[in-house]
Amino acid sequence: MTARDVLQLMTLFEQAHIEVILDGGWGVDALLGEQTRTHADLDIVLLYQDVPRLRETLASKSYTDVPRPDTRPVNFVMGDAHGRQVDIHTYTLDRENHPEQGLDYPLESLRGTGSILGHAVRCIDARNMVQFHTGYTLDQDDYLDVKALCRRFGLPLPPEYARFER
Numbered sequence: 211m212t213a214r215d216v217l218q219l220m221t222l223f224e225q226a227h228i229e230v231i232l233d234g235g236w237g238v239d240a241l242l243g244e245q246t247r248t249h250a251d252l253d254i255v256l257l258y259q260d261v262p263r264l265r266e267t268l269a270s271k272s273y274t275d276v277p278r279p280d281t282r283p284v285n286f287v288m289g290d291a292h293g294r295q296v297d298i299h300t301y302t303l304d305r306e307n308h309p310e311q312g313l314d315y316p317l318e319s320l321r322g323t324g325s326i327l328g329h330a331v332r333c334i335d336a337r338n339m340v341q342f343h344t345g346y347t348l349d350q351d352d353y354l355d356v357k358a359l360c361r362r363f364g365l366p367l368p369p370e371y372a373r374f375e376r
Contacts, residue, residue, distance in 0.1 A: 215252070220242035223254075226263055229332070230254045231323050233253040234253025247325075252294075253291070253297045255334070259303065268288050274288060285297075285298065343368075348371065353374040
């Protein structure tokens with residue numbers, strides 16, 4: 211998934227009036243304002259109510275469901291014949307406007323901003339992006355992403371990354 215692919219998809223979503231927030235590797239790079247590594251997919255976050263429109267929009271560009279063991283109505287992947295994949299994460303807001311279903315995104319986490327190739331995009335904010343990169347088996351990409359975010363935004367490196375610092 212290239213930066214140009216990301217911008218094309220973000221433009222497509224905007225034209226379909228679907229509010230999308232970048233997560234994952236491209237979310238990290240958007241916060242940093244530059245591409246730091248290659249990315250296999252594009253992770254996005256959106257309201258669950260927008261899933262039918264998102265599916266229709268991606269299908270118009272020949273994206274289809276990619277079966278995976280973790281596929282659920284609130285979290286699924288769609289891909290095209292060129293190998294581009296979009297990993298879709300959703301949430302639903304309760305009456306007080308707090309996320310309640312799907313992935314548990316704190317509302318403040320959805321207010322980040324960044325850029326891809328100089329174009330403004332919404333993304334998970336830096337503090338939460340670092341927090342979301344904890345609590346699972348970490349790899350070198352996770353370490354490099356989190357280290358870059360911590361340096362750029364003056365955040366402490368989570369203790370579970372200490373083993374990478376040796």
